[in-house]
Amino acid sequence: MMPPFRPPIGLLLTSTARTVSRTFDDALASAGGSAPVWQILISIKSRQLGNQRELAEAVGIQGATLTHHLNAMESGGLLTRRRDPANRRVHVVELTEEGERLFHRLREVAMAFDTRLRAGLSEEQTASFEEILTQLARNIRD
Template sequence: MFRKGEEPIGRTVGRVSRAIARGFDEALNAAGGSFSTWIVLLELKLNPGANQRALAAEIGIEPATLTHHLNGMERSGLITRRRDPANRRVHIVELTEAGEARFAELAEAAREFDARVRSGFSAAEIGSLRALLGRLCANIDAEDTP
């Protein structure tokens, strides 16, 4: 099955993924943020005025979990929520000036962390890594297809 002393590729990728996630969390925390705040701010920058349901789907979390995060962000003055005039059951989420400023701070931390992760790799190696990781995902997705 596995050669003696050879780590299964899934374990290697998982270990690297956890290390990167831990390092990124630390970088965001040092900049005064968190991963949950970053991902919401990023999605709102990519899709200004998104509704809460679409935001949860795009981020990939349960609506109740997003509501919990948004409550804290609203208390901190980073976002506002308002009812959609076209559908009163839908809440539109928007960045405030403070949210824009926090996004800029966290984006700088994200850029610095990305540079740290890429350190020592050429652009071609990063391209190859992306392609290889894409192939791993495709292999997993192929197994999920009936």
């Protein structure tokens, strides 16, 4: 007897990731942000100062895409960029007071979203899920 059909795990993972991503984007948008803005804010905040190259690597986007987001965020008064006096080819990115306020608003949204996402899962299930995700990533890297 054949086992019941199960969809490929990659398809299930991709579909779930899209759903989670869209829902998270909507939650961030309701607070005046977006996923790229949140990733940039949290990357800057975790380092206090960061140059654009390091920021692009941390966020996982191309330099030109990062520049587009930074231009919009700078125009919106969320951050400033200045040349690093030690290396004039490098721009240092810092949050403004408005950027700090947005960071705190989005952090609350992100924390609430994470709580919602974990609803009904025990600590053991969450730990197992994290291990499984790590193993899946390892499987495709090797």
